[in-house]
Amino acid sequence: MLHLDDKALSLPQVAHIVRLENENYRTKTFTLDVHWPEAYPGQFLMAWLPGVDEKPFSLLSNDPVQISVAAVGRFSRQMHTLSSGDTVWVRGPLGHGYQPQSGPMIGVAGGYGVSPLHFLARRLGDGRERHIIIGARTARDLLFREKFRAAGVHLHVTTDDGSAGQHGFVTVALLPLLERLPTATVYACGPKPMLEALRSLCQERNIACQLSWESYIRCGFGVCGSCAVGKDGWLACKDGPVEVILPARV
Amino acid sequence: MLHLDDKALSLPQVAHIVRLENENYRTKTFTLDVHWPEAYPGQFLMAWLPGVDEKPFSLLSNDPVQISVAAVGRFSRQMHTLSSGDTVWVRGPLGHGYQPQSGPMIGVAGGYGVSPLHFLARRLGDGRERHIIIGARTARDLLFREKFRAAGVHLHVTTDDGSAGQHGFVTVALLPLLERLPTATVYACGPKPMLEALRSLCQERNIACQLSWESYIRCGFGVCGSCAVGKDGWLACKDGPVEVILPARV
């Protein structure tokens, strides 16, 4: 008979908040007393607040575990009421993340998409050319500018209203990079329309891209079917969240 | 969630009889296509014949697994009807067996007690003085004389009716050995009265002894309580079947 000492490992585990940072007017970074040395960029965790809900968040860091949370609704607002020392339950790491390729990195982040891309940029290291494009509606929504600079990447900023960086969508900054770096891989995380635009752009130009999709996660381990994306039964929680698209011709 | 590929390991496993040997008029040795490299002398298995019963048998050998079965009742008679290639289900190895000590070996076997002692004699090897005393009611009940000779041990035979070897109980052969070999360990397996006599003899003479007790085995893993021996809740299946008794003074 099995004695599962680790039986709880796939159940939510107690974690304590050890540090809190404000990233912008509605986004905070939480550092937890949890260490997942095996986790890698693009993977996510499920955070549970008893009596509230359990929601997915991309890892910003694995050792210690960090997540950045934008306060947009019931769960995320509740997260923002927590203080250092408070408890949040987590399970993970879940999903398949980015698969680092050789060659230059072009990261494209919309909204909280900065989280997994900052993790990835650090992981890839400064032995290669690394670009990050962060896009937002307006200046105050921008995230992680300092963090990315500290990581030593080439930072490109776009806003829909031109209040910071280049005026326009992330594509404004992306197109010249794609021209200049045909062997680069585009790693992206952000809203669905952004990802769909990137997919077309990259496929037209025969450039490898890896896109992290958002979807309604329930089980997080490929059983309930609630996170299917697209028509082919692709599961964000198990096949993804990162979709790896190789260029048609190499 | 666990995927127990080995989930069946504690359930009865299919084994095939690969060889059968007649040991005496009512005892056969079964060689199975099962290999338990980690098993050691004094341990036992549970053999199941569906629709009949499941009973414990001491290991005569571990690699391949062998047992010797005396046809005395329903289950053991059924075992004797089997042929080479037939199936018997086994689970094990179970229990705690003999704990080999340095110094000479004196093995005392009554009835099927020869099985674990032959295994032990082989395991101890010829680098030390090894004696085996086999006792039986009458000549035709004696077991393993040839097998023990082949193993190179000093063989002593006693029969209650004097029809073979010395006339009397195993103690007739044992007492002179105990005199001559005060540093020996007595390893025994046989009927309860024999074991009780041996215990007193050894304790009086301050000689270490290891006794294998028989009892009604159900679970074989220390849960059901059906195999308790004596007043202290000693479990034959889990604490034993071998009881290790150290001399009072060393």
Place this chain on the structure above:
Amino acid sequence: MTLQSDCCGVYFPNPIVLASGILGTEAGLLVRVARSGAGGVTSKSASPRHRTRHPNPTVLDWGYGLINAVGLANPGVAAEAPILRAAKAELQRLGVPLIASIFAETVAGFAFAAETVGRAAPDLIEVNISCPNVGHELGKPFALEPESAAQVTAAVKKATEIPIIVKLSPNVTDIAEIGAAVEMAGADAIAAINSVAGMLIDIHAGRPILANLEGGISGPAIRPLAVLAVYKLYEAVNVPIIGIGGVSTGADALEMIMAGATLVGVGSAVRSRGLEALGTIATELDALLAELGYTSPDDARGIAHVTS
């Protein structure tokens, strides 16, 4: 050796079918599971109207199995029908039957749901009676009493020409009694078991882990309960049985067949063995049957019912 199986006149390439509620939310997923080797697929149970989801956690892995309270969240039969139609078109090409699962909170709701999904022409309709009967004074699930189970069965039978499978709950004193009642009421087949009621409490939070408090236990932990249910049903009814509960290997599937199952449902094993679990289990079953000298699952069905 053939794994071909017949259930209510529907031909299954092998007896391993996807259980309801596992991956069956989208046409693409049903097709994907069929492509990976399933003998049949069941859609997630749909109800007359859209039902919103519970907050999470709703599905967790507790080591010995899963616990879920997805709460029968579903888009409703009207939205489900096009999903079923899309799935059916592709499944037909693959030769893999589609089972459409339905539930409702009233007898009339069941009839309506059956009619609606029936228009998408699934090969079989599974009637999941584990949902509480809102008409009942205590709101007990239909599956818990022979009378209410039979009522639903009769109503669905009238509403559709497609053969129906009634799916029973294990949370009853005597499942064979319920099985006999739904057979009498016209069930073409019986599925057993649905998940077993259970609860887990998080000791740090001091409260049940599922937002719904209690949930359904599935996976390896419930296998012996499912085997016994199938065994008892096989002695109580004559219609085919879909044996479900904790099956994760070919050996487990064969055990169900020996207990009396015609088809074997697989759900939670997708957790431990991936989406390919069903195809893998079918392959293992094939090898085992051959090794044990059977020429088909039919040969082995029910043989554990010893008379001696």
Place this chain on the structure above:
Amino acid sequence: MTLQSDCCGVYFPNPIVLASGILGTEAGLLVRVARSGAGGVTSKSASPRHRTRHPNPTVLDWGYGLINAVGLANPGVAAEAPILRAAKAELQRLGVPLIASIFAETVAGFAFAAETVGRAAPDLIEVNISCPNVGHELGKPFALEPESAAQVTAAVKKATEIPIIVKLSPNVTDIAEIGAAVEMAGADAIAAINSVAGMLIDIHAGRPILANLEGGISGPAIRPLAVLAVYKLYEAVNVPIIGIGGVSTGADALEMIMAGATLVGVGSAVRSRGLEALGTIATELDALLAELGYTSPDDARGIAHVTS
């Protein structure tokens, strides 16, 4: 921190008690378990007359738990009484209460058994009503219907002054209903759950593995079922509950307590953690309670019953 617990006026040094049928066959074993740290010990259920044993296998480990059909083999209450007396003498010195478990096939048999074991002065009597009622037309276990469960309870209550625990079966549609019935009939406490009915089939033999065909499932597999049963009973009755089923760690014990248990029974964990399991679990529980800021098990009892 204290683990001291009170159940029906009996003082337990800690709430972890040995469940019936595990190691409880002999005085020496009961004492040995008490010495290794148990808060209380329960003897194997004894019946009015000696009952012979089934052929083996009767107890097996299937990986996720145990399955047993020891078949309530026992020497009968007349032979059991001296065992209990011997155990009691020694247990009293250790300050560990003795629970004597009984069962019978008739209501009168229960009364007789209670009277007989009562003479050995156990601290509590556990009434195991999972045995079939031979007087009932279908021979259904007493535990399956509120009426028969209540009848036994009332009869035992009349036959002895010692407080009685009625042990319920999980194999029912509504355990809370049975619990309420036995409380009404005079039960001083309720124990839940007994093992869950199940079956395993050996595919090579093509037949159920247990000689008895079906058996009781225990161990980790049934823990969520047991937690839910205790949770439901806690809302239905006011008497103390002994929570039993799949507990193998201090965390599991605390989960039971949070569901509402006053004492926690441990059986199958002896398989995975040895005879010392109960003492180990008590130690773990102590550490956990302290870590979580409770000063006693009483503090944590029932707190999982959220009202929000």
